[in-house]
Amino acid sequence: MNEHLAINLMGLGAGPSAPDIYDAVIIGGGPGGLTAGIYLARSGYKAVIVEKIAAGGQIFITSEVENYPGIERISGPELSIAMENQAKKFGVAFEFDEAINIEDGPDKLKTVTLSAGKHIKGRSVIISTGAKYKNLGVPGEELFRGKGVSNCATCDGAFYKGLEVAVIGGGDTAIEEGDYLTRFASKVHIIHRRQEFRACRIAVDRAKKNPKINFILDTVVEEISGKTLLEKLKLNNIKTGVKSELSVSGVFIFVGMAPNTGFLKGIVEMDPTGYIKADMDMKTSRPGMFACGDCIQKKLRQVVTAAGDGAVASESASEHIESLKI
Numbered sequence: 001m002n003e004h005l006a007i008n009l010m011g012l013g014a015g016p017s018a019p020d021i022y023d024a025v026i027i028g029g030g031p032g033g034l035t036a037g038i039y040l041a042r043s044g045y046k047a048v049i050v051e052k053i054a055a056g057g058q059i060f061i062t063s064e065v066e067n068y069p070g071i072e073r074i075s076g077p078e079l080s081i082a083m084e085n086q087a088k089k090f091g092v093a094f095e096f097d098e099a100i101n102i103e104d105g106p107d108k109l110k111t112v113t114l115s116a117g118k119h120i121k122g123r124s125v126i127i128s129t130g131a132k133y134k135n136l137g138v139p140g141e142e143l144f145r146g147k148g149v150s151n152c153a154t155c156d157g158a159f160y161k162g163l164e165v166a167v168i169g170g171g172d173t174a175i176e177e178g179d180y181l182t183r184f185a186s187k188v189h190i191i192h193r194r195q196e197f198r199a200c201r202i203a204v205d206r207a208k209k210n211p212k213i214n215f216i217l218d219t220v221v222e223e224i225s226g227k228t229l230l231e232k233l234k235l236n237n238i239k240t241g242v243k244s245e246l247s248v249s250g251v252f253i254f255v256g257m258a259p260n261t262g263f264l265k266g267i268v269e270m271d272p273t274g275y276i277k278a279d280m281d282m283k284t285s286r287p288g289m290f291a292c293g294d295c296i297q298k299k300l301r302q303v304v305t306a307a308g309d310g311a312v313a314s315e316s317a318s319e320h321i322e323s324l325k326i
């Protein structure tokens with residue numbers, strides 16, 4: 001048994017009050033962070049995942065995943081729970097709170113501060129904070145949030161049984177979640193600002209064949225309105241300039257993502273949109289800090305790529321841990 005495995009096993013069940021120095025503090029419990037945790041713990045390192053809401057990240061609020069190799073189709077929550085259980089089985093600790101700062105200490109250790117004031121020390125940090133849904137920024141969007149405006153089909157779809165809803169966006173999320181919503185809604189209007197889709201062709205073709213889906217293209221939403229609950233959308237066809245109204249009970253907004261990296265300003269290098277710059281070994285600009293998943297600058301944001309990044313980040317973190325000799 002190597003030294004790290006012995007420490008890890010001794011740490012099992014020690015609980016959050018133990019005077020812990022972790023080999024890796026992983027910030028974010030989505031597929032990237034969970035994979036990094038699984039790899040590190042399985043190699044005998046002591047890892048903790050700091051997660052703000054629920055393990056799984058975006059996947060937890062995704063209806064279905066059907067492009068993760070080896071699993072034909074699985075619900076997002078099921079995949080999240082399976083990954084979380086696998087991480088726990090290998091001894092990864094979980095801390096449910098929000099990380100608000102990371103500091104380098106003179107002892108070569110890094111200190112991650114949580115919003116409740118707790119400090120967690122680690123030999124390395126892996127940032128896997130993911131991304132959040134962007135807003136449309138139109139009048140009524142915030143007013144009717146939870147009263148018809150949603151970013152989560154899995155969470156809210158069932159409220160719209162037999163009712164008409166709209167989905168905004170033309171990416172994978174909008175098309176796939178729009179398709180999922182037809183299980184409940186009588187009609188799903190997918191409103192997209194141009195003719196071409198970012199979503200993969202197989203998803204678009206499937207949606208086009210779904211008789212409950214109506215595409216409204218070249219069109220943007222200008223206002224969301226109603227009395228106490230959402231009732232209608234004001235639309236503008238940006239090609240013809242024709243304005244119209246659409247009566248719906250719900251609107252699901254899937255117009256892209258923004259990285260959850262606000263607290264990392266001045267800590268690691270990021271691009272102008274806030275995505276972390278990480279090299280192919282998932283190293284950030286700060287030694288001992290690695291990043292993986294949807295929060296990094298990259299071409300393809302998927303469960304499988306986040307998991308791949310997480311595995312690479314774990315390997316780079318383990319090399320760093322070994323180099324410290326503390």
Ligand code: NAP
Pocket residue numbers: 066067136168169170171172173174176192193194196197198220254255256257299300301302
């Ligand atoms: P996305 O790919 O960035 O697509 C956002 C969509 O919203 C685009 O069609 C965009 O239109 C539209 N949009 C952006 N701002 C808008 C605005 N202000 N008003 C109206 N429309 C607006 O975002 P996503 O669909 O959430 O996907 C995020 C990432 O996750 C992608 O990499 C995607 O491939 C991945 N993902 C993968 C899967 C899967 O593999 N099964 C599922 C879900 C998500 P334009 O095209 O005109 O810019």
